[in-house]
Amino acid sequence: MANYPVVVYGASGYTGMLIMDWLIDQNIPFTAVARSARRVQEMMAQRVVRLESATYEIIECEHDVDALTKAFTGAKVVCNTVGPFVNYGLTTVEAALKAGCHHIDTTGEQEYIRAVRDEFGELYRQAGLLVSPSLAYMYSFAEIAAELALEHPGIDALETSTLCRGPREGVAGVTVGSTASIFEMLRARQHYLWDGKLKEHPAHTSFQITSPHFMQPVFALPWGGTSLPIYFENDPRVRSCVSCVGFYDNNVMQSVHQLGYKWEEEYKDLPRTHQDAVIRQVVESTTPSMPPRERTTQVRMVDTAIGRGQLSAVRAEVFGTTAYIATGALQAAAAIKLIDGETHKVGFASGSKAFGHRYLLGFLEERGLARASVTRL
Structure with missing residues (x-):
């Protein structure tokens, strides 16, 4: 049973520790939950900033509904970082609901997000609780940009791009968990929103993003389609939403794209256990260990939303730095509101709809993590 208002589940992972950094910064007591208490203690001692001033506890717990429900009970908010979420996420969502907790997480895995909405959205609403996937750099920054564009009357179609540079070229610096989620997308269907309905992207879809910043x-x-088409599917303001992600190193992104072709040719029809082995091998070869903490001098992002109406257009951009550190900040920003009972929505809702995109943007801006720009076209 948790003695503090916030649970960080997946506490020994890279993102979980960054969330704890921000909870400590905001003087929020927390319960760290993971499969191995010893691993959590070791990693926190190495990685968590200002740990000596923290109020916290550690609970060791297996990944099943009953055990997690027991561990979460007593808290108000579960911050979940355990992925790939399409494999593990719904167990945690169910446990948080049974424990009477709000549930927020850090993934943009579209298949999982649709399942959360369809299987748990109404149950959370009835319980007066929020379930909000994808409250992270990807894709909260792009959603903030989209909401800034939608502030202009007449905008009803969105195109968003999330462009990132890591500490080294390409996807280097991406965490082990993120890499696993990336390659899980090889066997997932990817959707965009068109005229109010979700449509599947054709196989091997790609984009060439021309930006004035490059x-x-x-x-x-x-x-994977991103979370945005799902969050805007039932939004009366939005008819269409197409989203994409690029890293500044085109060669690396082309390699990921080619792996999609290889998957279709060689692995698509294999039994799932064989596919799991292939994905594990790719993850281990690509991201063998936890990367170092991000540096603001190296990690840069720009998220753009182009909004179109019949006769109007607007370009909204959110410039950012240190994507994973910003994710920890977003989780802490949400936890503050949920602890105080301040949410615009219960049930299934995005971070921007639950807390307001201006609140999230302001939290990031005040901490030097983001800056927004809006231009009428």
Whole structure:
């Protein structure tokens, strides 16, 4: 049973520790939950900033509904970082509901997000609780940009791009968990929103993003479709939403794209256990260990939303730095509101709809993590 208002589940992972950094910064007591208490203690001692001033406890717990329900009971908010979420996420969502907790997480895995909405959205609403996937750099920054564009009358179609540079070229610096989620997308269907309905992207869809901030076009992919088409599907303001992700290193993104072709040719029809082995091998070869903490001098992002109406257009951009650190800040920003009972929505809702995109943007801006710009076209 948790003695503090916030649970960080997946506490020994990279993102979980960054969430704890921000909870400590905001003087919020927390319960760290993971499969191994010893691993959590070791990693917190190495990685968590200002740990000596924290109020916290550690609970060791297996990943099943009953055990997690017991561990979460007593808290108000569960911050979940355990992925790939399409494999593990719904167990945690169910446990948080049974424990009477709000549930927020850090993934943009579209298949999982649709399942959360369809299987748990109404149950959470009836319980007066919020379930909000994807409250993280990806794709909260892009959603904030989209909401800034939607502030302008007449906008009803959105195109968003999430463009990132890591500490080294390409996807280097991405965490083990994120890498696993990326390659899980190889066997997932990817959707965009068109005229109010979800449509599946054709196989091997890609984009060439021309941005005024780069000398060359950036090669981008649907990246599982992202969370945005799901969050805007039932939004009366929005008819269409197409989203993509690109890293500044086009060669690396092309390699990821080619792996999609290889999957279709060699692995698509294999039994799931064989596919699991392939994904594990790719993850281990790509991201063998936890990366170092991000540096603001190296990790840069720009998320853009182009909003169109019949005769109007607007370009909203959110410039950012240190994507994972910003994710920890977003989780803490949400926890503050939920502890105080301040949410605009219960049930299934995005971070921007639950707390307001201006609140999230302001929290990031005040901490040097983001800056927004809006231009009428």
